[in-house]
Amino acid sequence: MFLIVGIAPKTKILDHTPRICPACGLAQARLKRVDSYFNLFFIPLIRVKKGETVIICDRCESVSSEMSSPYYAPQAGKNLKCNSCGGPLDGKFRYCPHCGKPVILKIS
Template sequence: MFFFFVGGLEQQVRLVQKSGAGRCIACGSRADLVDYDKVLKVFFVPVWRWPGKAPLMHCSSCHLFFPPSASLPPPPPRMKAEPHGMRCGSCGRPVEPEFSFCPFCGAAL
């Protein structure tokens, strides 16, 4: 006698807390901060739901769930052009044009 179990665990979005809160770590699309439910399915029918512990980021393009700390940071501020050189976008101090990083604050230029 054989018994086959067709089922599994899945995460589903319950509530979108903040739309466009970050970027997906897999595809780079916009990701939302969401509350989610874990769902046990047996033969593709939801049997039991329970809430997730902490909010997660969810990409609507590739349907990936990931922690908010892993999302891509916003792009760094760009440096401003001046007639006598460049200024750092973070601290505003003048920087030589050949530098890749600000020598004062360490921000990428």
């Protein structure tokens, strides 16, 4: 008889609300936690270590520990808009969080 045991990571989504990714600027980041579980025959049984809460982007897979707001509010005094869809943008975004196209900024 043999046993297959070990410790493996398991990602848990804490909040399904899309957030703005600090790296790519798309609203595809989610609040997640990576916990370590004791496995028996590849089945997670007991949580060994509780992980830190982070924001992980579903598209670019960047990990950010900053707790940003789930909604984006444009900076006051600056009306930056996407050239493709006209959605509000921040100047540091490389992709539009509304349409996903590369950012070409226009000031209105």
